[in-house]
Amino acid sequence: MIKDVKIKENRVIVILALPFLGVPIREYLIDITREAVTRLGTEVDVEITEMNREELQNFLNKEREKWKGLQQNSQNNLYINR
Numbered sequence: 001m002i003k004d005v006k007i008k009e010n011r012v013i014v015i016l017a018l019p020f021l022g023v024p025i026r027e028y029l030i031d032i033t034r035e036a037v038t039r040l041g042t043e044v045d046v047e048i049t050e051m052n053r054e055e056l057q058n059f060l061n062k063e064r065e066k067w068k069g070l071q072q073n074s075q076n077n078l079y080i081n082r
Contacts, residue, residue, distance in 0.1 A: 001059065002033075003049060011043045017051045019059055 037044040
């Protein structure tokens, strides 16, 4: 999740909070974040932090809800991209 965004002169600093630091898609998340901000015509630094307990719990709750929705939609042969 994007935890914070700071702007300092010509540079944007994005704080990216991960559920755990060793998440397998870490580099992918950094790359797509950097690419998206760079398209805006500014320099970007992506800083990584680990989610605190509350953030992690919120993340996991949202993930569970999404999976429930996918299971319900697949039973009806409907696939909804949220």
